[in-house]
Each structure stands twice: as structure tokens, then as C-alpha cells.
Amino acid sequence: xxxxxxGIREFRAGMAEFxxxxxxxxxxxxxxTIGYFIPxxxxxxxxxxxxxxxxxxxxxxxxxxxxxxxxxVAEFKAARKRSGASKKPAPSAA
Numbered sequence: 001x002x003x004x005x006x007g008i009r010e011f012r013a014g015m016a017e018f019x020x021x022x023x024x025x026x027x028x029x030x031x032x033t034i035g036y037f038i039p040x041x042x043x044x045x046x047x048x049x050x051x052x053x054x055x056x057x058x059x060x061x062x063x064x065x066x067x068x069x070x071x072x073v074a075e076f077k078a079a080r081k082r083s084g085a086s087k088k089p090a091p092s093a094a
Contacts, residue, residue, distance in 0.1 A: 003036060011037070 003024040011018065011027045018025050018037060025037040062069060 005033070008034070 003026040005026045005028055006014070006018075008027055008029050011025060019039055021039055022041070024039075026033045027035045027037060
């Protein structure tokens with residue numbers, strides 16, 4: 001299946017039509033292809049089902065290993081807080 005070539009402005013302006021189309025789109029900028037848009041239809045339910053199945057599998061694996069999920073979440077939040085504190089700029093002396 002051949003992709004339709006469109007410029008980035010045309011792609012943005014016609015996004016609704018491209019989403020409902022079945023044809024892939026090659027997005028160009030100054031004549032160079034910068035990306036492809038491949039519309040998908042009807043896969044949302046399958047994606048959600050796959051994610052739910054993966055979630056259940058992960059829950060079973062964590063339980064089998066005795067991992068405390070709430071403890072992991074608390075550690076993650078604490079690490080993010082420490083990391084974020086080091087990235088904040090120091091107040092300027094006026």
C-alpha cells in the first residue's frame with residue numbers, strides 16, 4: 001500500500017480526515033519525509049484487553065515474589081522528591 005505524501009501543515013490541517021482514512025500518510029517537511037502516520041481502527045478494545053491481561057500477570061508475579069507494591073510506590077515517590085529537589089534552582093540572593 002502506497003503512502004500519501006503531505007506536508008506537515010496540510011497534515012495538521014487535515015488530521016481528522018487522515019485519522020478516518022485507511023491509507024498511511026508520509027509527512028514531509030521541505031520535501032523530506034519526517035515521519036509516517038498509520039491509522040489504526042478497531043484495535044482499542046484489543047489493546048485494553050492486552051493491558052488488563054498484562055496487569056493481572058504482573059500482579060501474580062509480584063505476589064509470588066512477596067513484593068509490597070505500596071512500599072515500592074512509596075520508595076519511588078521519595079526518590080522522585082529527592083531528585084526533583086536537586087533540580088530546582090537555588091533562590092537568588094537579592
